[in-house]
Amino acid sequence: MFKRTIAIILIFIVAFTSMAFAKNQTPSPITPYALDAVPLNNEGQHHYLLLCTDQWDFNPNRLGNTDGILLLTLDTRVKRVMLTSFSRDILVQRPDGVIGRITFIAKNYGPDALCEIMSTHFGVKIEKYILFDMKHVENIIDHIGGVNIEVNNAEARYLKRYAIPRDSTVPQMDLEGKYLFDGHAAVIFMRIRKVGNGDYGRTQRVRTVLSTIADKCKVMDKNQAEDLLGAIIDNIGLTNMSLADMFTALGYALDLRGAEVKQLSIPSADAHKIIMYAGMIVMDLDYEKARKSIADFLGDSFLVVD
Structure with missing residues (x-):
């Protein structure tokens, strides 16, 4: 019993020491573009945050907090829909010059400030945004069936443990496979954090749902598309x-x-490392690599056409 107690004490000491060390980590310097120096957007690409x-x-x-951050790019020149998702744990330079998590920017400074930070940090000029809450997203998904x-x-196991309503998927959630999700279940699916590849898995699930919505939109006629737009407008927060x-x-x-x-x-x-900063586990980005990834992604379609 005495040895077990000593072992537990030692574990706590090691854990506390490790946490104290981690909290002293300093994030890499961040040098955003000046707003008027953000590169021009590619011809025919229209960005919506x-x-x-x-x-x-x-x-x-x-x-x-901003739980989901996704850049929708409608590329009318090369005929592509492009989805770029961003982790909420990314460190950015706040409007006051202090480094902090991107998830807090819209909450503390407003969505327009978040647009500006996205533009100056990632080198894509973003001026238009739409902000939803989870109920808004649920309603829009329900609207399209x-x-x-x-x-x-x-x-599947996580969703069953979460106790989503039994009738929220068809068939009822059981094992791996394809299911028809209603709006509430789809939002819960997007927000899963403890399954799979951490925040990468979570952002992938967001893109999966949005891609599925895009697939349903492919077969809509003009009247159906306008009806969907009406549902979106009715469910916009800001x-x-x-x-x-x-x-x-x-x-x-x-x-x-x-x-x-x-x-x-x-x-x-x-293009990042995980550090402990201000008592939080965050993503310390290599912004040069991140900007190149985005520029290559958005510019790849132009190489195909040109």
């Missing part, structure tokens, strides 16, 4: 897009029905 907070009940005066998602056994902007984006999307959906996750495995 899609954000989702970790709230079910939206309050514009008390935004939650749910989404078909293939899950692995680990994801945006700086006018109604005219919305219909312009709809026009781009209609022209891209049937287009290939390309995906990218930022950061890549070789």
